[in-house]
Amino acid sequence: MKIRYLLLHAYGMGGTIRTVVNQANAMAVAGHDVELVSVVRRRDRPQFSVDERVRVTALVDQRAGIVVPTLQARVARRLRGRAVPSGEFAIRYFTPEVERAVTGYLAGLRDGVLVTTRPGLNLLAARFGGGAEVRVAQEHMNLATHRPDVRQAVLRHYPKFDAVVVLTEGDRVEYSRALAGTRVERIPNAVHTLDQPHSDQSNKIVIAAGRLFAQKGFDLLLPAFAEVVRRHPDWQLRIYGTGPRKDRLREQIEELRLYNNVFMMGRTEHFDRELTKASVFVLSSRFEGLPMVMIEAMSHALPIVSFDCPTGPADVITDGSDGVLVPAEDIEALGAALVRVIADRPLRERMGEAAAETVRNYAPTAVMPRWETLFSELTAARRRSGGQRGH
Amino acid sequence: MGVPAVNAHAEVEEIWPEEGRVRVLGFVHGLDAAAEGWQMVLSLREPRGPELAYPAVLSGQAFEATVPIADLVAPQAPDKGVWDVHLATGEVRLRVGRRLDDIRDKSTIMVFPAQLVPIDDGFTHVRPRYTVNENLSIDYWHAA
Incomplete structure (x- = not known):
């Protein structure tokens, strides 16, 4: 399978980045064709080790600084409306230039599994990523934690996904109820290894x-x-x-x-x-x-x-x-x-x-096969239905 | 008493910068502390020379000593200075520090509050801190 992970900043630190890198690595090890697409690039190299079989690309190189949006760009966006609601906690990343780069990238997709990893990217993929064969939204936050404008957009656009994947059972129940008819799965993140020395309980x-x-x-x-x-x-x-x-x-x-x-x-x-x-x-x-x-x-x-x-x-x-x-x-x-x-x-x-x-x-061995199974099922379902979209 | 081992030092366990005093608790490491007459000796770094001494209470290897911060503004260096802290008796002089635990870069991790000594037109701040070598020093600096 061809699997593309779209990540806000694959070169950064943080829990989400780490788990997505781990997933990408595991899928590459399992023999899939994996690409890690970083929306922005603010560092020379990723902070977490990426398997050499995973291709890492970036859409907007910000290593030399961030392009301040022109008045024209801001007015133009005001007129067509923000694709990413301002309540997105990472809204500062979504400058007009970044939005344009992401929608351009999504519009060029013609195949494969597209996995998006945070609300802003999910919403863009729901609206502009129809060229991918299968679309999967990862949602790391519970519905109530989203600001109202994000929650509204989630309810409206997430039904376009082949599956929405959440981290906890509580979230699975909540999102299933809110997105009736959309497949909602719970797949927790994996730790990078179980092979760790145990505490001997001697230190205070x-x-x-x-x-x-x-x-x-x-x-x-x-x-x-x-x-x-x-x-x-x-x-x-x-x-x-x-x-x-x-x-x-x-x-x-x-x-x-x-x-x-x-x-x-x-x-x-x-x-x-x-x-x-x-x-x-x-x-x-x-x-x-x-x-x-x-x-x-x-x-x-x-x-x-x-x-x-x-x-x-x-x-x-x-x-x-x-x-x-x-x-x-x-x-x-x-x-x-x-x-x-x-x-x-x-x-x-x-x-x-x-x-x-x-x-x-x-453990990775418990979690990663669940992703693989999900992607295969969704791809098979899509092919059975002749690529017809449900929504 | 004999010659102390090269690596002997006074290991800090607690520092309490409170109520106009700096109280230091710890234990003597690498040396039998049975001798009498232990003192906590503070020596000014610049200009070299001035020293202050306070009685230290020993119990087995454990020590405790208290320094009143009002004493620490040296007339030879009224604006700012650094006192290096030792535990001493007779010919023996042990540097006070915290070297036996697993935390490095203590100066940024084990941070203690500054206390104020009112002086003329402002305050002198007094703060114990660990040096790059994990030794205990007490800084003071004047702020109008």
Whole structure:
């Protein structure tokens, strides 16, 4: 099969990019003809390792800077209407030049499976990508998290897809209901490998990771961890990541007198090793899609303590078995759950083992064949119907 | 007492920059700390020479010492300066630092709050920090 993945920035960092690169690599390994199409290019090379059989191309090279849209271009777009609603969280990427490049690329497609990977690209593919034989939209966000204009466009245009693929069971139910008649599948992202050293539960380290901004809820985690420090002053919290909230979190650490226990670690090239050293992973997000970093932590046999936020944690974690789920944004409950697992090493060991078992569902060997099957089924269905589109 | 091992140092576990003081807790590493008369000695980097000493309490290998920040604005360098922190007794002088854990680049990761000393027309900021070699120093700088 010929499979094209359209990605906003294949040269960037981030969870979506990583999982799409992993999928592209797996499809290439399975013998398919795979192309990774990056809408923009802001770096010389991809940050995640791309299989040499995967062709990487870019539509708009922004390495020398971003072309500021002319007044004419902006007026022209105002007149014909934005193809990507302004509520798209990545709207700043979709300049008139970028929109034009994407629609031009889509209009040139005559065959193959086209996979688009975020709302803005999905909406463009729904409207302009009819030349592809099969179109699949990946949707990493739950319907309620989209801003109203994006949600409206999703409801209107996603029925043109052969399939919409979501990450969690909750999302599958929601999108199926909203897009009656459209095939909606749940395929979780895969971790890159299960072959990871396990935590030996010897270090007094709780680990968290994510971009330092409101979504990740580190401002909720800090007061919860203050409760841990009151009872277990020799435990550390290490937060990996960078972001705009760093200074504010630093102030909060000072106010809570946590500077001997909580460390903002920044970026690391060896996050795997840091996970292995830890004894608990904590997720304090206000919302998620499917938190891959948590699933990655499970591959190191780390017990999880997490808010039961929409969506993801409840899909993955069985409360009391491989982790502890507490009500979303309940700081006191998060602190109490951390204290409970920290005080009980045998519990952590049991939960860690269960986590390493759960994570098998997210192994590449479990997930990638589901994509292959889906693409084959959709291609066969399309050929049976003689290329007639259902919508 | 004997000659200390080359690698002996005073390992920091906690630093509390609060209430006009900097309190440092840790343990002596690589040397039997049984001697009497331990002090926390601060030496100014530039100009070299001025030193401050405060009693350190030892319990087994563990030490604890407290430095009042108002002492740290050296008349020889009123605008800014750096104090290097040692734990010393008799001929023995151990650099205070945090070298035994797995965290490198501590200066950006283990960050401590600055405290203010009111001086004339403004404040002098005092902040403990780790050097590139993971040793403990205390910076001060004047801001009008």
